[in-house]
Amino acid sequence: MATVEVTFTPLPAHVRTARLVATAVARRSGVDEALLDEVRLAVGEACSRAVEAHRRHCPAEPVRIEMTDAGERFVVVVSDHAPAAPASPAAAANGEVPHDQDGAAIPAGFGLAVISGLADDVRVWSTDSGVSVRMSWPSAVASVLARRPGRPVPSAPADGTGCLVGLSFK
Amino acid sequence: MDLKLGHYNKDGIEVVDVEGEIDVYTAPRLRELLIDLVNKNNYQLVVNMEKVEFLDSTGLGVLVGGLKRVRAHDGSLDLVCTQERILKIFRITGLTKVFGIHGTVDEAIAAKKGEK
Numbered sequence: 001m002a003t004v005e006v007t008f009t010p011l012p013a014h015v016r017t018a019r020l021v022a023t024a025v026a027r028r029s030g031v032d033e034a035l036l037d038e039v040r041l042a043v044g045e046a047c048s049r050a051v052e053a054h055r056r057h058c059p060a061e062p063v064r065i066e067m068t069d070a071g072e073r074f075v076v077v078v079s080d081h082a083p084a085a086p087a088s089p090a091a092a093a094n095g096e097v098p099h100d101q102d103g104a105a106i107p108a109g110f111g112l113a114v115i116s117g118l119a120d121d122v123r124v125w126s127t128d129s130g131v132s133v134r135m136s137w138p139s140a141v142a143s144v145l146a147r148r149p150g151r152p153v154p155s156a157p158a159d160g161t162g163c164l165v166g167l168s169f170k
Numbered sequence: 171m172d173l174k175l176g177h178y179n180k181d182g183i184e185v186v187d188v189e190g191e192i193d194v195y196t197a198p199r200l201r202e203l204l205i206d207l208v209n210k211n212n213y214q215l216v217v218n219m220e221k222v223e224f225l226d227s228t229g230l231g232v233l234v235g236g237l238k239r240v241r242a243h244d245g246s247l248d249l250v251c252t253q254e255r256i257l258k259i260f261r262i263t264g265l266t267k268v269f270g271i272h273g274t275v276d277e278a279i280a281a282k283k284g285e286k
Contacts, residue, residue, distance in 0.1 A: 012195035037255050044226050048194040110263070111227045117262035 003069075006167045007062040010054030010080075018065055019044035021167065022076055029069040030140025039076070039137060042118040045111040046078035046133045053082035053131070073121075074139040081130040172196060175203050183279050184212040189221035192229030200229070204236035204247075213245025216278040225256050230265060237269065246270070248278045 173196035
């Protein structure tokens, strides 16, 4: 199991970098090209949500992303340290312009709704330390990497953590 | 790529050209432009998204906000977009039922004039 972890200061400028890294790791994990746009958008949505939550509640805390090549699935978990906010679904199904009580154009939770439409396996859970959003997509098995000439297949450490790269940017 | 914005008037309709990525970092600039155009009494808007490479829910929120502002003046905001990768988020969110989405700027302008 290979894992890339990224932590970043909750600034909107870093969301693009985070989604580009996730796309690159997804491609490396063998996620089909046709799904990479969905990975990029879904990870971007999750990171944007986390960044906005951190800016309101804990701007000094970093947002964390874990990307795992779990054999037949590519898994991404975006975790924040902010308290969970109540979700309100969009009201656009009947052609009405969506709005929420605070007057914002898009209701809170809209990003999660978008993620649900992009990944077929989405889980959101909250703990005392914050909220995590888990998404996954089908990927080729690690043998895709082994077939590429001249590139050794990275092996996981004996302790099983399989952490290949840890990135941090502020 | 960051975000490039431009606008011009054609047949009495303000056309906004957007190029690049619209996300949580760049969307505020588009929001400011739309607000500025409405404040200058431009209530018939067409946003050309043919060169948009990325659009997320923050960008959708800016477009919805722009739509609400022009509608408050009996105006409208239409979109030009043929890219499936961008249209997808409109379909997922159901906003294809909210926005008029056209294939070209000329089509969008013609549709607006047909509404008058």
